[in-house]
Amino acid sequence: MKNDFGMFTLTGHTAVVTGGASGIGLATTQLLLRSGAKVIVADINEKIGKEVVRSLRTEGKDLEFFHCDVSDERSVTNLIESINKKEESIEILMHFAGIGLEKMVIETSLDDWNNILKVNLTGTFLVTKEVAKIMISKKYGRIVTMSSIAGMRGGSGRAAYGASKGGVIALTKVLALELAQHGITVNTLAPGAIETELVKKMHDEETRRAYIQGIPMQRYGTPQEVAMTAVYLALPGSSYLTGTVFPVDGGFASSGVMKNDKT
Numbered sequence: 001m002k003n004d005f006g007m008f009t010l011t012g013h014t015a016v017v018t019g020g021a022s023g024i025g026l027a028t029t030q031l032l033l034r035s036g037a038k039v040i041v042a043d044i045n046e047k048i049g050k051e052v053v054r055s056l057r058t059e060g061k062d063l064e065f066f067h068c069d070v071s072d073e074r075s076v077t078n079l080i081e082s083i084n085k086k087e088e089s090i091e092i093l094m095h096f097a098g099i100g101l102e103k104m105v106i107e108t109s110l111d112d113w114n115n116i117l118k119v120n121l122t123g124t125f126l127v128t129k130e131v132a133k134i135m136i137s138k139k140y141g142r143i144v145t146m147s148s149i150a151g152m153r154g155g156s157g158r159a160a161y162g163a164s165k166g167g168v169i170a171l172t173k174v175l176a177l178e179l180a181q182h183g184i185t186v187n188t189l190a191p192g193a194i195e196t197e198l199v200k201k202m203h204d205e206e207t208r209r210a211y212i213q214g215i216p217m218q219r220y221g222t223p224q225e226v227a228m229t230a231v232y233l234a235l236p237g238s239s240y241l242t243g244t245v246f247p248v249d250g251g252f253a254s255s256g257v258m259k260n261d262k263t
């Protein structure tokens with residue numbers, strides 16, 4: 001373990017957060033900073049990413065922004081080269097860069113399919129591959145990938161999205177096996193419905209009603225509720241947890257027939 005006395009703090013750790021400019025990635029960036037980590041936000045949205053970094057810096061936080069398209073190999077290697085010039089190591093990698101799509105399979109074009117897989121699955125592969133090389137050299141790392149409940153259960157309109165997130169679960173398990181010998185843990189989050197920009201675009205009223213009927217907590221989650229699990233997995237003390245899928249879903253993955261007490 002890197003620091004026995006620092007099991008509940010991330011002081012001295014550097015975290016790369018892809019998709020850190022918005023939604024779950026932004027909430028996790030804020031919580032990592034509060035836990036003492038330095039954060040490198042890597043996002044395709046330069047305008048919002050720079051604004052976020054500027055505003056958090058005014059609060060005295062230690063973070064930087066790098067433009068990166070996780071689906072583009074050159075952009076990913078540029079990111080890693082830029083980080084390497086400034087940082088001695090990367091202890092934490094969080095993957096939140098992702099895009100959504102709700103389309104029935106017969107309406108899904110090959111372009112739709114390729115776009116979703118390229119960002120959600122290939123992007124996870126490209127970034128992890130490069131960061132893992134750095135972590136291996138230091139014999140320490142915490143990697144958190146982003147799956148979804150859509151990667152575990154079938155959902156209408158989730159052909160491309162669900163396949164990309166199911167792929168992330170398989171990739172996470174392989175990474176966990178290959179990297180365990182180097183002191184690196186790799187786990188994945190499988191959130192249910194979380195109130196973010198992505199969900200505003202993906203969920204119409206019918207989807208919202210259908211979702212809430214199946215969620216024991218009867219509400220959508222917040223980005224902060226997912227960030228809590230992500231940061232827990234980034235702690236030095238989470239050293240014996242690897243290859244695991246964490247549904248953060250208000251009980252959705254466990255639910256069956258539900259009777260709600262209306263009293």
Ligand SMILES: NC(=O)c1ccc[n+]([C@@H]2O[C@H](COP(=O)([O-])OP(=O)(O)OC[C@H]3O[C@@H](n4cnc5c(N)ncnc54)[C@H](O)[C@@H]3O)[C@@H](O)[C@H]2O)c1
Pocket residue numbers: 018019020021022023024025042043044045068069070071095096097098099100119120123146147148149190191192193194195196197198199
């Ligand atoms: N919101 C949910 O209900 C939910 C549920 C399960 C899983 N997820 C997953 O969580 C992750 C974050 O989603 P969110 O809901 O916070 O969405 P969001 O749209 O608020 O944030 C996604 C971020 O990823 C960035 N991004 C998109 N494409 C990129 C690329 N090619 N390279 C780099 N950055 C890119 C965006 O600019 C944005 O900042 C996604 O992988 C999503 O699939 C979300």
